[in-house]
Amino acid sequence: MPAADWRASRLVPRRAAVSRAQVETVAGRALGAFGLVFGAQTVPTAVDQARFMADGSGVAMMAVVYGAIAALAAATFTRVAVRAAALAFAAIYVIALLAWPFLVVDAAGMAGRTPWLYYLCTVATTAAVIALPVAPAAAYTSAVPAIYGVVRLSPSGGGASALIAVLDTMYAVILGIVVLVIITMLRQAAIAVDAAQEAALERYDAVARRHATEIERVKVDALVHDSVLTTLLSAAASRTPAERALAARMAADAVRRLDEAAVEVPGLDDRVALTVLTRRLRGGVAGFSAPFIVRVDGTDGVELPVEAIDALSSAAMQAMVNSVQHADGPIGRVRRELEVRGVGAGGCVIRVIDNGSGFDPAAVPPSRLGLRVSIEERMVNEGGSARVESVPGEGTTVTLAWPAGVEGSGE
Structure with a gap:
């Protein structure tokens, strides 16, 4: 690349x-x-x-x-x-x-x-x-x-x-x-x-979701005000056949726009621009106690399902939390990177990389849910994949891909 x-x-x-x-x-x-x-x-x-x-x-x-x-x-x-x-x-x-x-x-x-x-x-x-x-x-x-x-x-x-x-x-x-x-x-x-940092990141994720919902609500409210109310007022004031015909056309147009707005409200089948995920991750990085180098490539024009965006966001944030908490190098010595890459028109690969202490993934006990549940199972449940590569003393790379199998594309 x-x-x-x-x-x-x-x-x-x-x-x-x-x-x-x-x-x-x-x-x-x-x-x-x-x-x-x-x-x-x-x-x-x-x-x-x-x-x-x-x-x-x-x-x-x-x-x-x-x-x-x-x-x-x-x-x-x-x-x-x-x-x-x-x-x-x-x-x-x-x-x-x-x-x-x-x-x-x-x-x-x-x-x-x-x-x-x-x-x-x-x-x-x-x-x-x-x-x-x-x-x-x-x-x-x-x-x-x-x-x-x-x-x-x-x-x-x-x-x-x-x-x-x-x-x-x-x-x-x-x-x-x-x-x-x-x-x-x-x-x-x-x-x-x-614990405070992890709680803050969880609150940020919740706020980001509420913010997205609020944006959609404002859009719908504006549509109702601009189209529906205007149509009703026009219909109430119509006196001639031409005015009634205009009111009918306005009503049909308002119904069409309401149907489109319903489709635009995030749902299981809705697709969201990958740039939304990028903005969310940049905002999360700003809240960490350790800096990350953020690299973004090929995200313009890429759209993913809402659930895929949420899974990638949550898994990437958890991977970054793990890096900040467990890379355990001397302060200022560990280099951390976040890479976000769009693949085609509907794929994404995210890598969280550090050169810290590393660990043996096979030795992580089942009771540690951050790696198994928050990253791996979350991605698999939404049709994606997660791969953790780490060697003691040589750092860690967490690779997230959606959909599964897209990771090797466009390298």
């Missing part, structure tokens, strides 16, 4: 709202970055304390713990299996902490020293917050520092005084709770923003 045929809409800069997906991305990447920093800081201490542990056990513990940190960082920056990696690190940290007293063979050498695992405690509690619901995360945040406190009191943990052990424990608990509260509040706020 020639590039000159595309017409891009002007993008108005706007401040993007924070979605749940963006909160998860930012929190995960912060965890990965701080895990690498804290892990690097503990390496000298870990190497020094390895000599007080059983042969090879210190090196093995470092390999497992630091390997888990590296895997966690990789997962957070690629946005693949973040929760699984966070949960794995949280579990490995607890196991390492519990194993510490049994692996230290030179307790005297550890006297007065702080086990290097302590400096990763906040990383572990933050990983639990990322991976677990609030209640289990809160329990982990309290229990893990308490386990460390017990280890700290033992000779293998440095034989600290009760006061030092309590202070270290409380410090780790406070940091963990602060992280838990912040991330939980951000998640709840983002969920509220997502």
Whole structure:
């Protein structure tokens, strides 16, 4: 398709709202970055304390713990299996902490020293917050520092005084709770923003439908005023045969125009210009917190049934909502596009494209109705088709076509 045929809409800069997906991305990447920093800081201490542990056990513990940190960082920056990696690190940290007293063979050498695992405690509690619901995360945040406190009191943990052990424990608990509260509040706020945005789009769709109905009502009212009332007044004032004949012709013309108006009122068999759908989608795009590049081609002269227009509009809006809420790239980095293309005199293809995180369509649970019901079933029920193409880390393309099979035409 020639590039000159595309017409891009002007993008108005706007401040993007924070979605749940963006909160998860930012929190995960912060965890990965701080895990690498804290892990690097503990390496000298870990190497020094390895000599007080059983042969090879210190090196093995470092390999497992630091390997888990590296895997966690990789997962957070690629946005693949973040929760699984966070949960794995949280579990490995607890196991390492519990194993510490049994692996230290030179307790005297550890006297007065702080086990290097302590400096990763906040990383572990933050990983639990990322991976677990609030209640289990809160329990982990309290229990893990308490386990460390017990280890700290033992000779293998440095034989600290009760006061030092309590202070270290409380410090780790406070940091963990602060992280838990912040991330939980951000998640709840983002969920509220997502819900408000989806509700606003639903209200917009309802208003657009009412507006179309009102336009038709005004047209009919104008017709009644201009034709029917004029005819009645003319008939009432007619006195001569010529005037009566004129009134009869006016009456016939008014009946014909009323019949045409009845046909024009949107119904199951009515056809509407594709430009109506384009205007509706442009209006919906203007209400999003993230910008879309809108491209329109070949819509002039194309007409579709009202039900097809409604199905395409609702499915496209849902696809754009999903992109805004779930593409979860860094703010301003995800490129989103809406393409509307007319096919022949009665076909349409719409594509919603983003280069965000992507997902595995086969892994979407049946309980998630946005993809299955709001997009796929809606299009199929009206004689169209919907295809979702997505790969984790490579973005998503949702293709809507009406009628089904028209997608490959005119490419």
